[in-house]
Amino acid sequence: MSASWGKLFFQLVLLLASCGHINTKTPSPTSPSLDPISPLPSDIRRVVLKGESHTEKVELLNPVDLALECIWSGNENKSPNITGYWRKDGEEMQSIRVTVQLENDKYTLRQVFKIVSKENLGSYSCSFGDEAKVDFLLAGPQIGEVRDKPIVSYVGDSVVVKCKMDEKKPKPVSWNWYRANGTDKEQIFYAAEPQKYEIKNHEWATKLVVHKLTEGDSGFYYCEGVYAVSTTMGHVELKVITFLEPLKPFIAIIVEVIVLVAAILIYEKSQSKKNSAGGNETNADQTNTPTPGDNNGPEESSSTRQRKA
Amino acid sequence: MPPAAETKLGYTPPDGGWGWAVVFGAFISIGFSYAFPKSLTVFFKEIQAYFSVSYSEIAWVSSVMLATMYAAGPVSSILVNRYGSRPVVMVGGLMVSAGMVLASFGTSIIHLYLCVGVIGGLGLAFNLQPSLAIVGTYFHVKRPLANGLAMTGSPVVLFTLAPLNQFLFDCFGWRGSFLILGAIVLNCCVAGALMRPVNKSVKPQPKTETPPAVSEEDSAQSSDLQIEENQTESRCQGCVQRFIDFSLFKHRGFLIYLSGNVVMFFGLFAPVVFLAPYARHQGIDEYSSAFLLSIFALVDMFVRPLTGLLGNTKWIRPRIQYFFSFAVLFNGVCHLLCPLAQGYAGLVLYTVFFGMAFGMLCALLFEVLMDLIGAQHFSSAVGLVTIIECGPVLLGPPISGALVDAFGDYKYMFYACGVILTACGIYFFVMHFYNYKKLDEERKQSLAAERRTSEEAVKLKMSPDDKAAYEAEG
Numbered sequence: 001m002s003a004s005w006g007k008l009f010f011q012l013v014l015l016l017a018s019c020g021h022i023n024t025k026t027p028s029p030t031s032p033s034l035d036p037i038s039p040l041p042s043d044i045r046r047v048v049l050k051g052e053s054h055t056e057k058v059e060l061l062n063p064v065d066l067a068l069e070c071i072w073s074g075n076e077n078k079s080p081n082i083t084g085y086w087r088k089d090g091e092e093m094q095s096i097r098v099t100v101q102l103e104n105d106k107y108t109l110r111q112v113f114k115i116v117s118k119e120n121l122g123s124y125s126c127s128f129g130d131e132a133k134v135d136f137l138l139a140g141p142q143i144g145e146v147r148d149k150p151i152v153s154y155v156g157d158s159v160v161v162k163c164k165m166d167e168k169k170p171k172p173v174s175w176n177w178y179r180a181n182g183t184d185k186e187q188i189f190y191a192a193e194p195q196k197y198e199i200k201n202h203e204w205a206t207k208l209v210v211h212k213l214t215e216g217d218s219g220f221y222y223c224e225g226v227y228a229v230s231t232t233m234g235h236v237e238l239k240v241i242t243f244l245e246p247l248k249p250f251i252a253i254i255v256e257v258i259v260l261v262a263a264i265l266i267y268e269k270s271q272s273k274k275n276s277a278g279g280n281e282t283n284a285d286q287t288n289t290p291t292p293g294d295n296n297g298p299e300e301s302s303s304t305r306q307r308k309a
Numbered sequence: 310m311p312p313a314a315e316t317k318l319g320y321t322p323p324d325g326g327w328g329w330a331v332v333f334g335a336f337i338s339i340g341f342s343y344a345f346p347k348s349l350t351v352f353f354k355e356i357q358a359y360f361s362v363s364y365s366e367i368a369w370v371s372s373v374m375l376a377t378m379y380a381a382g383p384v385s386s387i388l389v390n391r392y393g394s395r396p397v398v399m400v401g402g403l404m405v406s407a408g409m410v411l412a413s414f415g416t417s418i419i420h421l422y423l424c425v426g427v428i429g430g431l432g433l434a435f436n437l438q439p440s441l442a443i444v445g446t447y448f449h450v451k452r453p454l455a456n457g458l459a460m461t462g463s464p465v466v467l468f469t470l471a472p473l474n475q476f477l478f479d480c481f482g483w484r485g486s487f488l489i490l491g492a493i494v495l496n497c498c499v500a501g502a503l504m505r506p507v508n509k510s511v512k513p514q515p516k517t518e519t520p521p522a523v524s525e526e527d528s529a530q531s532s533d534l535q536i537e538e539n540q541t542e543s544r545c546q547g548c549v550q551r552f553i554d555f556s557l558f559k560h561r562g563f564l565i566y567l568s569g570n571v572v573m574f575f576g577l578f579a580p581v582v583f584l585a586p587y588a589r590h591q592g593i594d595e596y597s598s599a600f601l602l603s604i605f606a607l608v609d610m611f612v613r614p615l616t617g618l619l620g621n622t623k624w625i626r627p628r629i630q631y632f633f634s635f636a637v638l639f640n641g642v643c644h645l646l647c648p649l650a651q652g653y654a655g656l657v658l659y660t661v662f663f664g665m666a667f668g669m670l671c672a673l674l675f676e677v678l679m680d681l682i683g684a685q686h687f688s689s690a691v692g693l694v695t696i697i698e699c700g701p702v703l704l705g706p707p708i709s710g711a712l713v714d715a716f717g718d719y720k721y722m723f724y725a726c727g728v729i730l731t732a733c734g735i736y737f738f739v740m741h742f743y744n745y746k747k748l749d750e751e752r753k754q755s756l757a758a759e760r761r762t763s764e765e766a767v768k769l770k771m772s773p774d775d776k777a778a779y780e781a782e783g
Contacts, residue, residue: 151355152482160358207358246485253492257499264502 040065040114047071047134055135059142060115061170061227069110070126070134078102084109087125100128121230140230141169143223150237157213163223163234164205172225172232175199175206180220213240320509321449322684327505328447332455334503335440338398340462341497342437345405346374348470349425352483359483360418367418370425372703377430378437379699385438386692394439395504401435402497404428409491413484425487436497438691439504441675445684446507452679453626457617457672464609464668554689561747562681565740567694569733573637574701576729577670579709579722580644580663581605587719593653601660608664609671616672630741633677636669638734645727648720 042065047056049072060066074082084100084107086093100107109126115138124136143163153159165172177199178185188197188208198209206223218240225232322328349371357367388397408428415421440459448455477486557563584605588598616636619625625632643662650659675691682690712722 149479152480152485154482154484157484160361162358241481241485243485246481246488250488250492253489254495257492257495260496260499261502264499268505 040116042067042112044069045136047136049073049132049134052131053133053135055137058136058138059140059169060121060138060230061140063114063116063229065112066115066138067110067112068124068126068136069108070128072107072109072128072132073105074102074107075131078105082107082129084126084128086111087123087127089122115229117229118231138230140225140227140232141165143225143232143234147236150239152239152241153213155213155215155240155242158209158211159213159238161208161210161221161223161236161238162205163207163225163236165225165232167204170227171203172227174226175201176224176226177206177208178222178224180222185222210238215240215242320507322447322507324448324450328455330503331443331447331505332458334398334500335444335459336462337466337500338401338436338440338462338497339459340466341405341494342378342433342440343463344467344470345429345433345494346371346378347467348474349374351471351474351478352486355478355483356421362418370418370421373422373426374430374433376699376703377427378433379695379702381431381434382438382692382695382699384431384692385434386688388435389439389442389688393506394443395501395506397435397439398501398504399498401432401439402495402501404432404435405497406432406491406495408432409487409494413487413491432494432497434695436500438688438695440500441691442684442688443504443507445679445687449684451621453620453629453673453676454614454617456676456679457614457620460617460672460675461610461613463671464606464613468603468606468610554686557682557686557690557693560682562744563678563690565737565744566678566681567697569637569737569740570694570698571701572736573730573733574698575705575708576644576726576733577640577667577705578702579706580647580726581667582706583709583713583719583722584660584663588653588656590719591652591656593656597653601656604657604660605664605667608661609668612665612668613672616669617676620673620676628745629673629680630677630745631738633670633673634734634737634741636666636673636734637730637737640666640670641727641730641732641734643727644723644730647723647727 040063044067045056045058046069047054049070058066070084080102081099082102083097085097086109096111098109100109107128109128111126113120113124115121121138121140124138125133126136127133143165147162151159151161163175177188177197179188180186188199196211198211200207200209206225208221208223210217218238220235220237222233222235225234350368353364353367353370357364360367385397385401405428408424411428412421412424415424441456444455444459445452474486474490477489481489584601585598588601589595620629620632640663643659643666647659647663650656678690678694679687709722709726712725713719716722
């Protein structure tokens, strides 16, 4: 961490030394990329602050010279000068504290940051004194489709855990999978346990297949899409249960069905007994023997028709 | 045409009493038959990932189930003719249950096709046809209402199963859900237990007591069928009732029904399938699009019994075929007007009207067949109808999908379905107008013939009496 800070500091000193501007910053439309060594593309994010604070999300994939610009219209007492400074992840970057002058009824803070590695990402804040602040959150793109409810699977079965990136966003260079181990994340290496884990990578999606599940495999699994400078993380929860779990409602419903069918048939038997006790024998024959009854039905009526004809 | 219960069936249908329990059983059975294949789509995404297959391969599970359910109609009819409704429905329930339980242990997609598709579909076929048939044996006067109530099972069960399936999936994954669904579907056996065979020993009542509007056309058609039946019986004593009655293909009403329905089914289900995708295409979010289907199911649920009630009234019952033709026409007009619907409010309005039209049509679908054929032949008729309708039912949505893909716009699909249904509605109106005229003529002829035969019978009766009188004297 300190090594990269040192690098950044050194680059800034070089920049300042070469252009000679230190205190006054004018809102210039073009970014003075005066460092002849860097061939990086440049990008700018400009925020006009309304109110006291604002948060801006910036998605970054590749190395870039990122210019962050904050414009503030000031408050009631518009002092001619105000201290403008930058923070990274809450820590102030002392070297680039400047005094901002009021120009065209606005204060403007602008800084170019070189984003080349994962450490350069994070939260950058520009502040005007203690009064106004803009946070820039530099991160990788969000994972598109992740299932928020746990995936349920069974002991001895295999399961497919899937992570999908939104196809409108650029595809990751590679994917990694991690398993939560307490508070840490342990990477799953395909080669280490090929019988257990299988990782299938497509362009915008990745699948982790876990074979021969045990109850210990339950927990959170993290998929990480790796870009040039950033990574993006999604998580899926896996729950492994035994077959006894669904078996309980299954048996309960079967018992209910058997009870109902028995009740209906017993009720019918008792009804027909009542009828036969009443002395109506033909009725009893009809209801006691349902199967031959239906068979005889059409034949009886056909015979009556024949008699009629 | 409904045969006069007295002349044709040889008994008086109860029109109530245990009949309502039978209607409830039919409600459950029919509900599972229609709603079960549709409700399984909730599991498809995970099963697709698990077996690493494409979506169309997994969608085949539902299609195979639906196809088997329709194609096994004749088998179901034969069994009902031979053994009655109750054993067939109970066996059907056991089969679907066994299919789902076996499928929960499935190791390949083929396994699912066989267990859920074939075995499950066969079981559902054994639920559908007998349920429809037994309602006809218990009801005559209140039959449209009973049919309407029984058919309401489909939207009610679908409405219940869809969120239930989602809940089961979240708790137990797809395997556990299939196991539990296997148990839930066993309730069809309970429905089957309710389907007590109707008591046929009750003596037929005198003809004057029946509503005159009903009996007039009955006797004409029944005499028509009687003649046909006597011919076939002379060839094969009693075996017609045991198997399929192919003489139905000479029946004018049956042919009208069959020809119209085959064309109609091409355009009937596609709009249901594409309602949510069409809404999403219009820019409506996924949740609201799915909500349209819920509105559709709710409207459907209430319209079906209402249609049954309406069909029972003395103004509509004698000419119920026209009511059915109107329902088909209503569907067609709805679809033709659908592309005019703007925004979510317009789509909701379309969904409400479509729900009404679809509910009316489904409530009357089998009632009009019973009306044309009579309860006696109904099980054979419905078996033949379902196997022939199997083709359009399966081909309808994919052809519509191809239309949507070809033109890139849903409105042509709606126009096509609307045209098909409107044409079928008009066809039904015309053909049934002709059919009713013919039936009235036949009724007049048969009444005249009956008068002649009763006069001859009186003369014949006189001669043996005279003979006996001579012998007694001599």
